[in-house]
Amino acid sequence: MSEYKQAFKKAFPYTIPVLTGYLFIGIAFGVMYAEKGYSFLWAILMSVMVYAGSGQYLAVNFFVPGISFIQVIFLTFMVNVRHVFYGISLLERFNKIGKKRWYMIFALTDESYSLLCTTKVPKGVNEAKFLFAISVLDHLYWILGSAIGAIAKTLLPISSEGIEFAMTALFVVIFIEQWMESKNRIPELIGVVVAVSSLLVFGANNFVLPAMLVIVSLLFVGRKQLDKEGAVCR
Amino acid sequence: MPLSAGMSFLIIVVVAITTFATRVIPFLVFPKGKEIPKTVQYLGKVLTPAVIGMLVVYCLKGTTILSKPYGIPEAVSVLVVAVLHIWKRNNLLSIGVGTVLYMFLVQVVF
Numbered sequence: 468m469s470e471y472k473q474a475f476k477k478a479f480p481y482t483i484p485v486l487t488g489y490l491f492i493g494i495a496f497g498v499m500y501a502e503k504g505y506s507f508l509w510a511i512l513m514s515v516m517v518y519a520g521s522g523q524y525l526a527v528n529f530f531v532p533g534i535s536f537i538q539v540i541f542l543t544f545m546v547n548v549r550h551v552f553y554g555i556s557l558l559e560r561f562n563k564i565g566k567k568r569w570y571m572i573f574a575l576t577d578e579s580y581s582l583l584c585t586t587k588v589p590k591g592v593n594e595a596k597f598l599f600a601i602s603v604l605d606h607l608y609w610i611l612g613s614a615i616g617a618i619a620k621t622l623l624p625i626s627s628e629g630i631e632f633a634m635t636a637l638f639v640v641i642f643i644e645q646w647m648e649s650k651n652r653i654p655e656l657i658g659v660v661v662a663v664s665s666l667l668v669f670g671a672n673n674f675v676l677p678a679m680l681v682i683v684s685l686l687f688v689g690r691k692q693l694d695k696e697g698a699v700c701r
Numbered sequence: 702m703p704l705s706a707g708m709s710f711l712i713i714v715v716v717a718i719t720t721f722a723t724r725v726i727p728f729l730v731f732p733k734g735k736e737i738p739k740t741v742q743y744l745g746k747v748l749t750p751a752v753i754g755m756l757v758v759y760c761l762k763g764t765t766i767l768s769k770p771y772g773i774p775e776a777v778s779v780l781v782v783a784v785l786h787i788w789k790r791n792n793l794l795s796i797g798v799g800t801v802l803y804m805f806l807v808q809v810v811f
Binding site for chain 1: 702703704709710712713714715716717719720721722723724725726727728731732733734737741742743744745746747748749750751752753754755756757758759760761762763774775778779782783786787791792793795796797799800803804806807808
């Protein structure tokens with residue numbers, strides 16, 4: 468048990484940026500979900516079971532009469548499809564870890580992914596337990612944020628119009644963080660340009676799938692130029 | 702609540718399973734000890750930044766550009782988030798200030 472205690476102690480300072488980020492976007496989720504008429508217990512339940520920033524923002528829209536489950540599955544899959552590729556960059560690191568990796572795969576959000584990919588394990592701490600501690604702490608911050616947001620919405624009747632912008636801001640922040648790595652710039656530009664073109668052609672409700680297909684095709688066409696560096700994980 | 706508790710719980714379960722599926726797929730396709738093809742490694746590397754680029758557009762897809770307020774709240778707030786983040790590299794600050802500014806713009810100014 469003391470080995471776990473040490474792993475959590477060592478991991479905590481590394482998770483502070485996620486703590487701050489998750490409190491804010493978690494609060495925004497809690498507020499949005501509470502606006503639909505769901506209590507903080509529902510917000511906690513969703514954050515425990517789903518644990519996805521953009522996925523849960525999107526999911527708030529599913530709680531209307533007559534929603535089709537096919538649509539729920541398709542939209543959730545589309546908004547989370549990038550996670551398929553997060554796993555690819557962590558295969559080797561996670562495959563060294565025992566049964567705990569199933570929880571860590573479940574908890575593989577944008578923020579945890581970038582933390583797990585970039586953090587060097589400090590000396591004198593068990594690597595598997597350290598990475599596990601990062602995943603658990605991030606998850607707790609997310610649950611805490613959504614509970615605070617849902618409770619605040621019920622207590623303070625302030626207008627939350629526009630709070631969903633927290634998600635846009637989050638992705639702008641991740642975009643800039645990725646941009647700092649110069650090798651990511653061409654793929655990022657491909658993503659933006661193709662998405663905008665697809666949005667103009669197909670409209671707001673249908674542009675994601677055509678955009679994804681064109682993006683993947685362009686990434687293959689440009690493979691010779693883009694595939695220069697060997698490391699998979701940043 | 703717009704739906705019954707049972708139906709709401711079912712939606713959460715479906716969203717949870719679908720989300721987990723996207724995260725677990727690579728680990729099922731490439732279990733311990735299996736070689737990962739070069740093509741997949743390449744995609745793992747370049748698709749993430751491309752998708753992040755697409756997601757920024759995805760978040761802004763509902764912006765009204767051709768009529769009032771002409772996308773000004775979005776443009777101003779995104780710019781502020783970007784400049785703040787390049788300057789301070791602090792997630793909470795960038796997201797917090799940007800969101801409060803956007804809320805102010807859509808509720809009070811426009």
